[in-house]
Amino acid sequence: MSNPQIERNGHEWAEERLSDYIDDRLPFPERNRLEQHLQGCERCQASLASLRWTVSLLKRAPAPTPSRSFFLPVEQKPAGVPLFGLAALRFATALATLLLVSLIGIDLILQFGGANATARPAARPLSPPHVALSQPSASSASDQSVGASSAATAPLPLTPGAAATVAPPPAAKAQSTVAPAGAQPFRSAGLTSTPTYAPIPGGSGERTASAKSATENGSPTRPGPLTLGAVPTAAPPEPTQTPTSPAVPPTATPAPATATPSPGALESKPVVPPPSAPSTSVVLPAVRIGELALLFLAVFLGSLTVMVGRRSRTGKG
Amino acid sequence: MDEKAYINAAQKGDTAAFNQLVRIYQALVYRTAFRVLGDGPAAEDATQDALVSAFKNIRGFRGGSFKAWLLRIITNTCYDKLRVKQRRPTASLDALMLNPEDPPPGLERAPSISPQEWAEQRELNAAIQRGLATLPADQRVTLVLVDIEGLAYEEVAESTGANVGTVKSRLSRARAHLRDFLVAQEELVPSHYRLKSGRF
Incomplete structure (x- = not known):
């Protein structure tokens, strides 16, 4: 007599393995045991038959066919391709925006900072005496001999930072002219005239050039504010001293020949034109045009970036 | 290529x-x-x-x-x-x-099938779909891939992200469940395909 518990357990055990048995996936020892059980168990035989019937029905099920094709449109690209284009577009947009901001900055500087710079010689307040007196020492940094002579006469201590940034007083400008910053000073043995100073915004470079020319002339005179009296009365240059306004450097350059009426100097002194610094009246419109062009470019690129980004997100691009 | x-x-x-x-x-x-x-x-x-x-x-x-x-x-x-x-x-x-x-939709009659066969196939398809709808999704997918599409257990394991043991288990339960459904609702199955027809 068989134990019902063992018998029930045997049915369950067999039932769990029928699926693998149908697919011939049951390991040999288990398959052997299952086949032995099936031989004496009608219930499990029926179960196996119904399971085979179910599987056969599934295999006979009619195959559905789609009503259309699923080919992708040719212009579709995998994820990486539009992303690269999108990155390039974003970079271009950022670059255009950066350029636009830079141009606006330049515009502001030209409009306000440039105006201040050009108005500086005329509207400049009186410089403190120690600043003016420091100028010879500033030139001494570039020229040893002049520095030595100026150190002997300069009574006040120097502040190097101030000396480097302060423009020459207008009184000195009336006496001396100098080649523009960066230009080679004229080296001629016959150059005996006292140097005249053409005011060019810039400061220390001018004075250095002035000091050099003074040394070459053999004149121990200090460039720039040679007299203490000139410092507190640093008034804008008068037209009689510098015929052209110092506020407009390009137009002031031809003047020095007439400013110092020394005949010897006129013979040998070359007229050195200052660097062709474009006036703000010429530069500003160009900057504004550039700003407008960059603004349009940035807006266009930004719109394009947004469109491409949306398309790539929705998978249409 | x-x-x-x-x-x-x-x-x-x-x-x-x-x-x-x-x-x-x-x-x-x-x-x-x-x-x-x-x-x-x-x-x-x-x-x-x-x-x-x-x-x-x-x-x-x-x-x-x-x-x-x-x-x-x-x-x-x-x-x-x-x-x-x-x-x-x-x-x-x-x-x-x-x-x-x-x-x-999705089932089209093949030209080579007679109208009677086509009717039976449609009935069979409806019975199978009803039975499949009673299965949990993971069992349904496993049953479809193994018994209808004929994939190996290993392929199904790779397709579903499960291991082979899980595939076997899901398949065994799905088959047993569908069998019970179809036996209980045998009138849904065309007579030609019924278990009692003795053809299986």
Whole structure:
């Protein structure tokens, strides 16, 4: 007599393995045991038959066919391709925006900072005496001999930072002219005239050039504010001293020949034109045009970036 | 060109090469979606979504069975659609407007089949779909891939992200469940295919 518990357990055990048995996936020892059980168990035989019937029905099920094709449109690209284009577009947009901001900055500087710079010689307040007196020492940094002579006469201590940034007083400008910053000073043995100073915004470079020319002339005179009296009365240059306004450097350059009426100097002194610094009246419109062009470019690129980004997100691009 | 060459070309952005893969696998993908979702238009949508997703992500395919990779995408797409359907049950307008005598969308009569055979096949299909609808999604997918599409356990394991033991277990339970359903609802099965007909 068989134990019902063992018998029930045997049915369950067999039932769990029928699926693998149908697919011939049951390991040999288990398959052997299952086949032995099936031989004496009608219930499990029926179960196996119904399971085979179910599987056969599934295999006979009619195959559905789609009503259309699923080919992708040719212009579709995998994820990486539009992303690269999108990155390039974003970079271009950022670059255009950066350029636009830079141009606006330049515009502001030209409009306000440039105006201040050009108005500086005329509207400049009186410089403190120690600043003016420091100028010879500033030139001494570039020229040893002049520095030595100026150190002997300069009574006040120097502040190097101030000396480097302060423009020459207008009184000195009336006496001396100098080649523009960066230009080679004229080296001629016959150059005996006292140097005249053409005011060019810039400061220390001018004075250095002035000091050099003074040394070459053999004149121990200090460039720039040679007299203490000139410092507190640093008034804008008068037209009689510098015929052209110092506020407009390009137009002031031809003047020095007439400013110092020394005949010897006129013979040998070359007229050195200052660097062709474009006036703000010429530069500003160009900057504004550039700003407008960059603004349009940035807006266009930004719109394009947004469109491409949306398309790539929705998978249409 | 073989399948690997098509895959390589598609990974470089060649849509035409990917369409060759679509040509090879679209029927399999659609059939799987149809059996899992039980609805022709929904299966078409799922197939389209899965193939577009496959093309977008084909750079992430790192070798192995492309068929299994594609089936994994379609099964995941089907799971998503089933979840949405469960959350927001909807009735298909197409299904409501169709004549019950008409074949369901996605099933077309082959010219070689007689009208009687076609009628029986439609009945059989309806019975199977009803039975499949009673199964949990993971069992349904496993049963469809093994017994209808004829994939090996290992392929199904790769397609569903499960191990082979889980596939065996799911398949055993799914078969037993469907068998119980079909035996209980045997009148749904055409007489020609019934168990008692002695043909099985």
